[in-house]
Amino acid sequence: MSGAKSDRSNYAVAMSISRSLRRRLDDWLQAGLLDPEAVARIEQHEAERGSDARPMLLWALAGLGGLAVSIGLISLVAANWSEIPASGKLAADLCLGVLLALGLGRQVVATSHSAASDAAPNAATAAAGFRDALVLVYSLFTLSSLALVGQIYQLGGGVTALLSIWTLATAPLVLLLGRGRMLAVVWLSGLLATYAALVVDLAAALEHGPDGGRRAGEAVGVAIGLLPAALIGVARIEPWRRAKPQFSAIFAGAGWLGVGILGFGFTLVWYEDVPADAFERSALLCAVIWAGLAALVPWLYPDHSPRAQLGLRATLLGIAALGVFSLTVPHAESGLTAALLGLIVLALFAWTALQMEERRLFHLLTAAIGLRLLVIYFEVFGSLLQTGLGLLSGGLLTLLLTWLWFRHSPAWAEPGSSPGPHSDPEREPASTPTPTRDEPDGKPRK
């Protein structure tokens, strides 16, 4: 009797773990990486986790149903939009807003309760994700409602006013209740759109009056240069990092992406003639701001190694110097200079990524260096591509670069080639153990 019960229990455990995990466990067992007891413990653990795992299929079906109902409702409203009185539209809009606010408030209370109790981690994650989704919907609803009011009352305030009011109205909502990366990405996109609209309006206002075009150009230059520095600076403020690690990571990532885009953009300036003093003041001002940010690196990245900090400083100062050099020194078109500077910028970023133990980013950047080399080849010998010889040499170069990348890139990113591990709440710890067959002692991990 107890044997049958045990069989049923084993069957239930076996059914509750996924096929892919089952295959991997069998594989590791046969390879001698795990012993049968460890496999049994893992299965038991996964089976217990499975009881509170997310019912993905149910969620998918419910989501599809909800989506179909939403599309149907939207279609009905859209088909009769012009027949609905303006007062009816506004009343319905406000009612929907109240419902959204109430639903979000209820979800916040539920999330607080589940966080206070010993709720399963999966359930807490799902509740937080649902809350983020509600914050996102409420935020976008606010934007569309403001647009609706503008449409009904024929307000001609323009996009800048609309985006600015929306950003201010929803900032407390997102900053207090938002948590996840997706919401951070959407909100940051909205912020950047508002910033761009404000900069365009500022430039348009400055264009009037004497020397307006130059002043407008300088203002736009400063605004573009200031943005990445502001994003990085804000993202690395300690209380903000602790309270909003995901938001901080997205902001910092966007800031460094901006630094990279600007750095690469400065190299492309060399494909054009730049007259004397074209952007002198804005380039110098941006360089001062970036140098200030470089000086703050030890405070902004205190948990990174000295070499990583050096890499970050070198990147900021190098790109700032490149900007000043490219924009203030009058020069003629020079494709060769552009190409060399592009490679230097990419190499600088790759070296910094290595110091920060960002191996995926490092691999991406080394691949970009290879691509840049190919582009340089096509720029120089592009006309030869019409011949068989040109195609042959271009193909061989591509193969050579690919081989070099696969052969040497992993070795460059070996742990020994960079300083020791460090902790950063935005990233997984560099010392996270991963099962490999190449342990230093040559023995399999158990």
Next chain:
Amino acid sequence: MSPTLRDGRLWLALTLPLLVIAGSILRAEFHLVQADVFHFEVAGYDPRDLLRGHYLRFSLTLDRAVAGHDGLAACDPAQGEACCHCLLGSPESAPPLLTLTTCEIPEATCDGVARYGELAALDRFYVPEAHALEAEALLGEARQRDPGAALLAVALSQNGEAQIVDLIVDGMPLLEQLGAERFDAPREP
């Protein structure tokens, strides 16, 4: 840490978007209630601009300047000065005469005041998509018959802010002619 219902910040975060939406409605209504409505001639309009939504695009005829109006100081917006249009003419009658002047206008000098740039910014009128082609045709035919047949009714507040009330073609609001839902803002005095 999640906020609780006793947290004032939570209430602020949840209600601020609603307050802003309601506030924008109230502001527009208040503007229409307390403002005087002037009619301006519509000129140089374009058909709907599909890239910017379902709008009729136009410009207003604002070149009816009265030079040397008594008691009004000259003003040049190109020099960065804050300028206003002084409107002469009773509301709802023919398009008013305009004089560009500083915004410190002696009381009872003008029948209405509009901040410089406010009127020029009124360059589009929302039209329901289903009636867009008809609206375009109505406006085009009216303009061909009489250049003064299309007027934009604009509510001007005491401090010079402008807000569109209606687009009037051949003496009748365009949306009424289209049979579309009439924008139910407070009516002109």
